[in-house]
Amino acid sequence: MLTTFWLYNLGHKSPSVLSPLTIEHPLVSDQSKKMSLQLSLLMLVVLYASSAASSCQRINNDEFEDLTNVMRKITCQSGGISEKPAFLATLTPREVALTSGSVVKFDSILTNIGNGYNANSGVFTAPRKGTYQFAVSFVSGHRNNEWLELTLAKNNNRLVRGHAALDPFASGSLQATLALEKGDRISIIQPRPSGHVLGENYSMFSGHLI
Numbered sequence: 281m282l283t284t285f286w287l288y289n290l291g292h293k294s295p296s297v298l299s300p301l302t303i304e305h306p307l308v309s310d311q312s313k314k315m316s317l318q319l320s321l322l323m324l325v326v327l328y329a330s331s332a333a334s335s336c337q338r339i340n341n342d343e344f345e346d347l348t349n350v351m352r353k354i355t356c357q358s359g360g361i362s363e364k365p366a367f368l369a370t371l372t373p374r375e376v377a378l379t380s381g382s383v384v385k386f387d388s389i390l391t392n393i394g395n396g397y398n399a400n401s402g403v404f405t406a407p408r409k410g411t412y413q414f415a416v417s418f419v420s421g422h423r424n425n426e427w428l429e430l431t432l433a434k435n436n437n438r439l440v441r442g443h444a445a446l447d448p449f450a451s452g453s454l455q456a457t458l459a460l461e462k463g464d465r466i467s468i469i470q471p472r473p474s475g476h477v478l479g480e481n482y483s484m485f486s487g488h489l490i
Contacts, residue, residue: 365394365407366488371479375421378470378477384418384430386468386485397487403467404487406460414487416468417453420444421476428475432456433467441471449478457490 369386378384385402394407406412420428429443432454442454458466468485470477477483 363393364489365396365412366486367392367394367397367404368484368486369397369399370481370485371418371477371483372481373479376477376479378475380471380473382470384468384470384477384483384485386483388481391486401467402485403465404485406462406464406466408489409460409462410489411457411459412466412487412489413455413457414466414485415453415455416442416483416485418442418444418451418483419478420448420450420452421478422448423476424448426475427472428452428477429470429472430454430477431469431471433469434458434460435465436467438469438471 367389368391370388370390371384371386372388376384383402385399387399389397389399396407397404404414414432416430416432418428418430420426425446427443427446428450429441430452431438431442432440439458440454440456442452444450444452460466466487
C-alpha cells in the first residue's frame with residue numbers, strides 16, 4: 281500500500297515545485313495501517329512547518345488549525361479514530377437554590393469526550409472550532425408560584441431561554457445549535473431573582489460537535 285503526499289515549497293508559488301512524498305505501508309493489520317497513516321501525517325506536518333520556517337511567511341494559528349482539521353478528516357476517512365467533543369452532565373442534589381445570574385453547575389459527568397465540560401464551574405469550553413449542538417432539560421423545585429427560567433449563554437452573552445410552568449416539579453427545556461471558536465464558553469444561567477431546580481438526575485445539560 282502506497283501513500284503519496286504532494287508538497288508545495290512555501291517559498292515559491294509555481295506548480296513546478298510540487299514534489300512527492302511516498303511512504304510504503306506494510307499490509308499487516310488494520311492497526312498497523314492506522315499507525316502508518318498517522319506517522320505519515322506527522323511527517324507531513326514536520327515538512328510543512330520546516331518549509332514554512334525557511335520562507336518569508338510564517339504559519340499563523342488559523343492555517344495550522346486548518347491543517348490539523350484536514351488531518352483529522354483524512355484519519356477518520358481512512359479508518360482512524362477521530363472522536364468529536366461531546367459531554368453529558370446531570371444535577372444530583374435533591375434541589376438547588378439559584379439566585380440572579382447563578383450558573384447551574386451540573387455536577388455529575390456521564391460523558392466528557394475532549395474534557396470540555398467543567399463540573400466545578402458548570403462551563404463547557406469548546407476544545408476546537410466547529411458547530412455544536414446543546415440541549416438542556418430541567419425540572420423546577422417543589423415551591424408554588426415560582427417561575428423557573430434558564431438561559432444558555434455564550435461567553436456570558438445570553439442567547440436562548442427556556443422555562444418551566446408555575447406548578448411545582450414542572451419541566452422545561454431549551455436547545456441551541458451554535459458555531460463556536462476554540463475557547464468559547466457555554467454556560468446555563470438563571471436570570472430571575474430566584475429559582476429552584478430539581479436534581480436527582482432529573483435535570484441535565486449536554487452538547488456535542490456536529
